[in-house]
Amino acid sequence: MRKKRVWASLVLALFLFIFAFALPQNTTNTSAAAKTAAEYDKDKTFRVGMEAGYAPFNWTQSSSSNGAVKIQGSSEYANGYDVQMAKKIAKALGKKLVIVKTDWNGLPPALTSGKIDAIIAGMSPTPARRKQIDFTNTYYKSKLCIVVRRNGKYANATSIQDFKGAKLTAQQNTFHYQAIKQIKGVKKQPAMNNFAAMRTSLQSGVIDGYVSEVPEGITAQNAQSDLKMIKFKNGKGFKTSPDDVDIAIGIRKGDPDKAKMNAALAKVSNKQRDKLMNWAVEKQPKTSSTKNWFQQIWDQYGNMILKGTGLTLWISLFGTVVGFLIGLLIGIVRTTPMPDSRGRRGVLHLIDWLLAVYIEIIRGTPMIVQAAVFYYGLAQAFGINMNRTVAALIIVSFNTGAYMAEIIRSGIISVNSGQFEAASALGMTHFQLMRKVVLPQAIRNSIPTITNEFIVNIKDTSVLSVISVSELFFQGETVAGQTFQFFHTYLIISVIYLVLTFSISRILAWVERRLDGPTNYDVMANPSTLATVDDSTAENMNTPTHDVHNTKEDQHD
Amino acid sequence: MTEQLIEVAHLKKNFGKHEVLKDINLTVDKGEVLTIIGASGSGKSTLLRNINLLERPTSGDIRFHGKSILQPHFDIPKYRAEVGMVFQQFNLFSNLNVLDNCVVGQTTVLKRDKAEAEEIAKKQLAKVGMGPYIQAKPAQLSGGQQQRVAIARAVCMDPEALLFDEPTSALDPEMVDEVLDTMKQLAKTGLTMIVVTHEMAFAHDVSDQVVFMKDGVLAEKGTPDQIFNHPQEAATQHFLKRYTQR
Ligand SMILES: Nc1ncnc2c1ncn2[C@@H]1O[C@H](COP(=O)(O)OP(=O)(O)OP(=O)(O)O)[C@@H](O)[C@H]1O
Ligand SMILES: [Mg+2]
Numbered sequence: 084m085r086k087k088r089v090w091a092s093l094v095l096a097l098f099l100f101i102f103a104f105a106l107p108q109n110t111t112n113t114s115a116a117a118k119t120a121a122e123y124d125k126d127k128t129f130r131v132g133m134e135a136g137y138a139p140f141n142w143t144q145s146s147s148s149n150g151a152v153k154i155q156g157s158s159e160y161a162n163g164y165d166v167q168m169a170k171k172i173a174k175a176l177g178k179k180l181v182i183v184k185t186d187w188n189g190l191p192p193a194l195t196s197g198k199i200d201a202i203i204a205g206m207s208p209t210p211a212r213r214k215q216i217d218f219t220n221t222y223y224k225s226k227l228c229i230v231v232r233r234n235g236k237y238a239n240a241t242s243i244q245d246f247k248g249a250k251l252t253a254q255q256n257t258f259h260y261q262a263i264k265q266i267k268g269v270k271k272q273p274a275m276n277n278f279a280a281m282r283t284s285l286q287s288g289v290i291d292g293y294v295s296e297v298p299e300g301i302t303a304q305n306a307q308s309d310l311k312m313i314k315f316k317n318g319k320g321f322k323t324s325p326d327d328v329d330i331a332i333g334i335r336k337g338d339p340d341k342a343k344m345n346a347a348l349a350k351v352s353n354k355q356r357d358k359l360m361n362w363a364v365e366k367q368p369k370t371s372s373t374k375n376w377f378q379q380i381w382d383q384y385g386n387m388i389l390k391g392t393g394l395t396l397w398i399s400l401f402g403t404v405v406g407f408l409i410g411l412l413i414g415i416v417r418t419t420p421m422p423d424s425r426g427r428r429g430v431l432h433l434i435d436w437l438l439a440v441y442i443e444i445i446r447g448t449p450m451i452v453q454a455a456v457f458y459y460g461l462a463q464a465f466g467i468n469m470n471r472t473v474a475a476l477i478i479v480s481f482n483t484g485a486y487m488a489e490i491i492r493s494g495i496i497s498v499n500s501g502q503f504e505a506a507s508a509l510g511m512t513h514f515q516l517m518r519k520v521v522l523p524q525a526i527r528n529s530i531p532t533i534t535n536e537f538i539v540n541i542k543d544t545s546v547l548s549v550i551s552v553s554e555l556f557f558q559g560e561t562v563a564g565q566t567f568q569f570f571h572t573y574l575i576i577s578v579i580y581l582v583l584t585f586s587i588s589r590i591l592a593w594v595e596r597r598l599d600g601p602t603n604y605d606v607m608a609n610p611s612t613l614a615t616v617d618d619s620t621a622e623n624m625n626t627p628t629h630d631v632h633n634t635k636e637d638q639h640d
Numbered sequence: 641m642t643e644q645l646i647e648v649a650h651l652k653k654n655f656g657k658h659e660v661l662k663d664i665n666l667t668v669d670k671g672e673v674l675t676i677i678g679a680s681g682s683g684k685s686t687l688l689r690n691i692n693l694l695e696r697p698t699s700g701d702i703r704f705h706g707k708s709i710l711q712p713h714f715d716i717p718k719y720r721a722e723v724g725m726v727f728q729q730f731n732l733f734s735n736l737n738v739l740d741n742c743v744v745g746q747t748t749v750l751k752r753d754k755a756e757a758e759e760i761a762k763k764q765l766a767k768v769g770m771g772p773y774i775q776a777k778p779a780q781l782s783g784g785q786q787q788r789v790a791i792a793r794a795v796c797m798d799p800e801a802l803l804f805d806e807p808t809s810a811l812d813p814e815m816v817d818e819v820l821d822t823m824k825q826l827a828k829t830g831l832t833m834i835v836v837t838h839e840m841a842f843a844h845d846v847s848d849q850v851v852f853m854k855d856g857v858l859a860e861k862g863t864p865d866q867i868f869n870h871p872q873e874a875a876t877q878h879f880l881k882r883y884t885q886r
Contacts, residue, residue, distance in 0.1 A: 510721030
């Protein structure tokens with residue numbers, strides 16, 4: 084067993100090694116990706132990736148008002164500066180615009196793997212990004228600012244150097260975060276994933292400010308009266324490179340449409356750009372304060388949250404059931420006694436070893452990594468484009484399968500060996516005795532652990548946001564990002580998670596009791612049998628009783 | 641003319657370096673009741689388990705109807721259906737009720753249809769006095785009741801021979817008789833039986849042949865009268881003295 088483990092880990096290492104080398108190759112020459120891009124050209128669609136949660140550049144809304152565009156695979160709409168720009172580009176290209184809602188960190192892999200055709204998401208063409216992807220000319224020029232508390236210590240700052248000793252942060256993987264270094268004596272905080280989180284941290288005093296760009300700063304200031312944006316005069320602010328403050332459209336290297344896009348962008352004057360940005364700041368979702376916080380969130384986003392709940396439940400239910408079946412199959416195979424024939428023994432050893440490798444790989448890597456490798460990896464390495472929900476179902480099923488295999492196996496091992504022996508002594512084959520005798524007991528004994536696995540799945544589907552599956556947590560992120568009600572949104576989300584997991588543990592506890600059957604039996608249950616029984620018992624049980632006495636007497640003689 | 645049913649020839653069984661069975665030779669005729677007695681650890685269970693192929697012999701041969709059961713491609717499930725086994729710990733299937741315990745082997749191994757199997761099972765359960773309990777789960781029964789069900793379960797398969805490994809050793813004294821009585825009834829039907837037991841009275845009354853086992857060899861064989869009343873070997877005498885003094 085130990086030896087097997089070692090081998091499995093070696094194979095895992097090898098597997099990751101190969102993958103690590105296979106991927107960069109494909110990102111640099113993008114042959115596979117370019118091919119899929121060509122295919123999509125035929126479709127005449129222009130698929131644009133964005134967070135749809137970075138107002139005023141892009142946001143999610145529930146109606147098509149103000150020229151919003153439907154988000155792919157969802158009943159919601161995207162709008163904002165980016166969306167309006169994307170419409171202009173799509174028109175110039177003569178294609179139909181499709182908005183693909185994608186996590187910020189998922190945007191570059193989605194582009195290189197061919198899942199989207201362009202990133203229009205307030206993204207700057209940094210040198211690091213340029214290594215992976217190409218950019219068009221600028222479509223907006225922004226400026227860095229710092230958002231602080233209106234009544235705080237730094238509210239009257241005029242230079243970035245006034246922020247000595249301040250706790251500052253910025254969004255992960257942005258140049259905003261890099262820029263914090265320019266302030267002497269600043270207390271740089273860990274980067275955060277989204278603006279909603281930063282605003283909440285700022286309001287609660289965890290940080291003193293965050294570095295952002297002017298449009299976002301205006302938005303924050305408008306949406307929340309206790310926040311204030313600090314702009315800096317030339318020479319007092321951050322030194323920025325055009326690579327950073329310029330905002331451009333991310334495209335695949337060698338995209339034939341680049342010139343057409345640049346031509347379309349050139350037609351939009353700076354004045355028009357400023358006008359469009361003002362419009363976006365004006366039109367972005369606002370928080371009204373007449374209702375209580377719950378009603379506010381629920382009226383506007385209740386549907387979104389419910390759909391997310393449904394998807395979470397569906398993915399984890401499906402994953403648990405299929406994972407259970409996978410585990411059952413593996414459990415049976417891995418407890419098969421070794422056959423006598425040498426050839427068959429070899430095959431069984433090989434299968435057993437492969438299954439051990441599968442289990443080690445799945446259990447040894449986080450599901451978030453599995454999801455990213457599977458979804459983006461398949462697309463990047465082989466050009467396979469998969470529906471997100473399908474990918475999620477596959478990932479959760481196989482992930483659960485590995486854990487279930489061990490649960491079922493230990494369930495089987497815990498069944499008394501006498502049960503196996505009695506069943507084989509009746510002439511049952513391994514499969515028969517498993518099905519009729521051992522598995523029912525193993526499964527019964529495993530129900531508490533299986534329940535646990537189901538509950539873990541409900542919660543762990545949240546990591547699927549990395550491939551932008553709109554499950555409960557992903558929806559929560561979006562809502563929080565738009566309402567800026569970080570705490571309240573997640574409070575609602577956690578109550579929903581709790582209701583789901585609690586109901587599941589109740590339901591399975593009930594199933595467990597049902598399987599055990601009644602605690603007492605009814606001797607008179609079947610009168611028709613009792614009739615026959617009475618006759619035969621009478622003649623059969625009486626005679627031996629006499630014999631017993633005889634035997635004992637014989638013995639004493 | 642008696643027919644030889646089971647024949648054990650030069651049987652050896654090692655567990656690692658530990659030689660548990662050393663050159664066992666034995667024949668059991670059809671309809672015969674053979675009792676194996678002997679001290680704990682002498683290899684009685686191991687011998688039965690080899691005959692049923694729950695253990696694989698190290699060397700030697702076991703023949704059933706004159707055919708070796710150790711040859712390649714021998715149909716082991718079919719053989720096991722024909723030579724049943726009753727265990728010291730009963731080993732009833734704890735997920736099934738009494739009736740299903742007796743039905744499951746018939747439907748899966750013998751491919752009988754469910755109605756027929758149930759009818760047979762009810763008949764056999766009635767014979768062992770367990771008719772009223774067909775709905776009960778094994779855990780809800782006393783040891784003696786469980787062992788009677790286990791016997792009915794084995795008999796439902798219409799076996800040619802039944803192996804009993806100390807069927808009463810795990811029972812409280814007051815339940816021993818009900819099980820022994822059931823076994824006596826079976827012996828009367830002409831079923832071939834190999835019984836490992838410490839119940840000397842039963843061995844004396846019911847057996848056609850008794851063997852005394854010591855340290856993996858058959859130290860003495862004979863009729864019940866020869867073994868119990870005129871034992872030749874010192875070891876047999878010593879062993880019996882301990883049991884009859886009780
Ligand atoms: N699977 C096994 N592996 C190793 N040794 C074993 C195994 N099964 C039995 N033995 C050994 O074989 C010897 C004979 O055991 P066996 O169970 O056949 O004795 P027994 O005569 O049935 O004793 P008892 O009356 O206590 O049931 C013992 O020394 C035991 O330790
Ligand atoms: Mg024994």
